[in-house]
Amino acid sequence: MAQPVTTVTTSGPTPVAPPGAPRRGSGRGRSTSWLIRISVLVFTIVAWWLVTELKLIRPLYLPGPGAVWHAFVQANSDHQVAPGVNRIVRGAQNYYLWEHLVASLQRIAVGVGAAIVVGIPLGLMMSTVKWIGIVTEPYLNFLRSLPPLGYIGLLIVWFGIGDTSKIWLLFLAAFPPITMATISGVRGVREDQVNAVLSLGASRRQALTSVTIPATLPEVLNGIRVAVGFAWTTVVAAELNNGIPGIGGLAYLSGTQLQTPLTIACIIVIGVAAVALDGIIKLLETVLVPWRGKA
């Protein structure tokens, strides 16, 4: 596998960087870690397949990979209600699986979006205006420590069983981490960074917009990442009641109807979507705050 160092290929997988050129992680280290990950994944699936194929566990408890894949394909297409029955139905619960996913993603987007719009200014106010911080911090800590399942019932009473109560739930789960991150970001801004800009002639307001806020950005983005993670774990709770379409609702409903292959397919889809979304936010971090951890 030795690569001749002298030939510089433009499309090679690991181009040899000239000394001193910026390197984003080691290319070789990255490809080995992917190799390991993929091997582990393959191994897991084979082990899963073996366990079910050898009938070590009843299929109702743990269906095999084939059954899950079949459920996944069926849920994304028009198919017969049951083999031999001539009635055609659409996906699962009248929506394709991807439509369930999109419905949940939309709720998360609106809930987290509202949490960003409210959470960041709130965090800025709490950390820069002393009395606002003193008054609101206990409530924020209180809200933060509540499990979402505890108050979903109340939200349904207040906002009805439709989408409004679900979005409220996601919002309430997502905004405390964003606000807390903003506060800790502002408190972490080095005093002399602000002093420096004031000595350059900045007003208090200019110091806020040109130093405090950008200096807080890495923490805020991290808070948003945490909030999105929270929103995923909350989305199933949000969709327990009247959650169709919704990937969380479908996972729950199919479980109660003993369609375990579909439940597992939903779980895998939720997991993959959550990891992918997290990856996108991480990517956004490297673009927006390239200085993170360096200054």
Next chain:
Amino acid sequence: MSHDQAVEIEGLRHYFNVRGSLVHAIDRIDMTIEAGQFVCLAGPSGCGKTTLLRLLAGFMRPSEGTITVGGERVRRPSAERGVVFQQPMLYPWLNVRKNVELGPKLRGVGAKERRAEAERYLTMVGLSDFGDRRPYELSGGMQQRCQIARVLTNDPDIVLMDEPFGALDALTRERLQNELLDIWRATGKTILFITHSVDEAVFLGSRVLVMSPRPGRVVLDEPALFSEPGEQIAAERIRAMPEYNRLRERVRQAIQETPTAAAATG
């Protein structure tokens, strides 16, 4: 050259509250710095040099006494008192050029004008090729030079510099010393220059101060060899002069007599 008082320090004392106990950082400083003076401040580590500079900058209020600049009490930082920090305070979300332009930008100076000014000082500190880099992509000494360019671009009347050349190699250091002297001669700015180097303290400015630690006091205050910006003599000739060596010896003595002398000679 006008000789109005730029900085007036009266009965200055400063204490830090460190977990309930008071640290006496500055005991009693009374002094006047005239407009256009280039004051070099030396003294062993921990004697209160940075504390004095931060009080002058307006980053904190003195525990006792007053500081006035141009007849007005110092209460907060201001663009007329530029600060070169001991540790470079550059903004990683801005590239080097935008860091340097920041002061004029905040004052609403047009893009073209401030770019020209920034370019001038970036060239002076030898960073004209690094304008598009981010500060964390520069070496420590380069960051320090970038910080100096940023303060000079903002054109303050008073420049407060905290060991600005500490992280530089001898050659760069000498070049920047000369550039700083040129700027001082050309503009008549008032400069407070903190240094650990006895040589730099004696050679560079128009007045030398030495502080002693715990509590911080001024123990030596003498005019340097050349107290007017107009006088310009080659460095080698200055170093060969007996007056230079005598002053150098007095400054060294003053620093050594202070309790924690070992750390200070340099």
